[in-house]
Amino acid sequence: MNLQITYGHQEQEPEADVILTFVTEQELQADAETGLALHPQLDDGLRQLYARGVYRAKPEETYVLPTLGLLPSPFVVYIGLSSEITAEKLRLAGAAAARAVQPLKAVHIRVLLPQLLVEGAEQYGTATAAQALSEGLILGTDSRQAIRREAKEGPGLGSVTIIPNDAAGAEIAAAWEEGIRRGQVYAEAVCYARELTNRPGNLLTPEQLAEEAEQLGAELDIECEVLDEWSAAEQGMGGLLGVGQGSSNPPRMIVLHYEGAPDDPTVWGWIGKGITFDTGGISLKKAAGMEEMISDMGGAAAVLGAMRIVGKLRPAVNIVAVIPAAENMPSDRALKPGDVITTMSGRTVEVVNTDAEGRLVLADGLTTAIQRGATHLVDVATLTGAVMVALGDVATGAISNNPELMGKVRDAGERSGEKVWELPSYAPYRKQLDSDAADMKNTGGRLAGTITGGLFIGTFAEERPWVHLDIGGTAWLSRSRGWESKGATGVMVRTLAELTSPSN
Ligand code: BES
Ligand code: MN
Numbered sequence: 001m002n003l004q005i006t007y008g009h010q011e012q013e014p015e016a017d018v019i020l021t022f023v024t025e026q027e028l029q030a031d032a033e034t035g036l037a038l039h040p041q042l043d044d045g046l047r048q049l050y051a052r053g054v055y056r057a058k059p060e061e062t063y064v065l066p067t068l069g070l071l072p073s074p075f076v077v078y079i080g081l082s083s084e085i086t087a088e089k090l091r092l093a094g095a096a097a098a099r100a101v102q103p104l105k106a107v108h109i110r111v112l113l114p115q116l117l118v119e120g121a122e123q124y125g126t127a128t129a130a131q132a133l134s135e136g137l138i139l140g141t142d143s144r145q146a147i148r149r150e151a152k153e154g155p156g157l158g159s160v161t162i163i164p165n166d167a168a169g170a171e172i173a174a175a176w177e178e179g180i181r182r183g184q185v186y187a188e189a190v191c192y193a194r195e196l197t198n199r200p201g202n203l204l205t206p207e208q209l210a211e212e213a214e215q216l217g218a219e220l221d222i223e224c225e226v227l228d229e230w231s232a233a234e235q236g237m238g239g240l241l242g243v244g245q246g247s248s249n250p251p252r253m254i255v256l257h258y259e260g261a262p263d264d265p266t267v268w269g270w271i272g273k274g275i276t277f278d279t280g281g282i283s284l285k286k287a288a289g290m291e292e293m294i295s296d297m298g299g300a301a302a303v304l305g306a307m308r309i310v311g312k313l314r315p316a317v318n319i320v321a322v323i324p325a326a327e328n329m330p331s332d333r334a335l336k337p338g339d340v341i342t343t344m345s346g347r348t349v350e351v352v353n354t355d356a357e358g359r360l361v362l363a364d365g366l367t368t369a370i371q372r373g374a375t376h377l378v379d380v381a382t383l384t385g386a387v388m389v390a391l392g393d394v395a396t397g398a399i400s401n402n403p404e405l406m407g408k409v410r411d412a413g414e415r416s417g418e419k420v421w422e423l424p425s426y427a428p429y430r431k432q433l434d435s436d437a438a439d440m441k442n443t444g445g446r447l448a449g450t451i452t453g454g455l456f457i458g459t460f461a462e463e464r465p466w467v468h469l470d471i472g473g474t475a476w477l478s479r480s481r482g483w484e485s486k487g488a489t490g491v492m493v494r495t496l497a498e499l500t501s502p503s504n
């Protein structure tokens, strides 16, 4: 993804292939006195389409008009906007616009900013609006790139200039520039997470995921520590090693250390599930759809994406980011149902189902984060299929032991437009994990699978404030939607990053 967004007229700005402009329903009504004014004939044409019910200017509804020589740009794309503007509506509008210009093979587009967006800025903040619109434009342009013998596509959308309809003051211009910059950093990090997640299992083994983290650390000046299988054994990481032992691609424990507030006792622990492929192990998954399990490192990608934002924006917080990475394979060496393993925390686990592997590696992930000083824990994991039954592919399921931290994650999700829904963690659920063979077993049966999976992980939080985010339904989509792409979505990158914003 290489889309550059700028504000204001640029020297040497290329002629736009497309003029993008916002339109509200009110502006299209026959008696409307304000609005439009792009060109009298085009305005009239659009009003006629509205009058005939062809174009209603509903939110995210777009319409392409060829300008037939009336304007220097060959096309105008109108994008519907409701007059009640929020950051999320702008993000969705940006993505809808990006998708609408794609078939036109536009390389440079110009976005005309209506007065409504600049004027109404007080309710949602000018920089927030700029960020949201930029995120939408970039995320809506991004999609999975197949690995092919020959590239299929042309250059694609390269640059966007955002131009206010009426000259805006220097303060507003500065806010737009700041918001665009943040939006660009946020969205590019999501694209990075999506690309990692879309990468096939043969091209992204635990070792290769560790190399990616090392490269990210080197690029952004963040310390990166990688434990190989021998160091992991020294540290007693029985969960990580148990899951990884079935594969000839050995596991890795990846740790990134970011210290932006040395005097602050708060240290975030972000732990991302990094199963580079999940066959289920000896409790083998069915064949249909198993290829989607390349996305079982979506939590790891979310954490790396969020660390990319942190590395670029350098907020005054401390973070220990941990990625337990392993490949879950069946083999003569693999874990078997009934095996008892000892985790890094000393707790023993009866493995009744080798397909409940995420919680085993995350157990050691949480212990690693705590050992390295984390005080507040957030784990992100494609943990259960059950979360899809409960919340579909719409919302990420959350489990927590701390209402205050849960509230912060919920607020961060709201700001980023990523839906997070808390599930209850009543005490009786925990009993489903009781084992006759060990301290606990790794599955609680069919009932409330997302909750018991979360509670298993929570045991390893050692009473520290903790939130578990189950992205089993949201990390991967079978079709694109709003600013999310088909395949990997990069969900939770922006929510995690928002946790570090000063408003939290
Ligand atoms: N990675 C899967 C969960 C998953 C499945 C996410 C499908 C997204 C789509 C996880 O490791 C798993 O297999 N979970 C089991 C748990 C069960 C054995 C308790 C599941 O959900 O079936
Ligand atoms: Mn599994």
Ligand code: ZN
Pocket: 275, 278, 296, 355, 357, 358, 382, 383
């Ligand atoms: Zn899994």
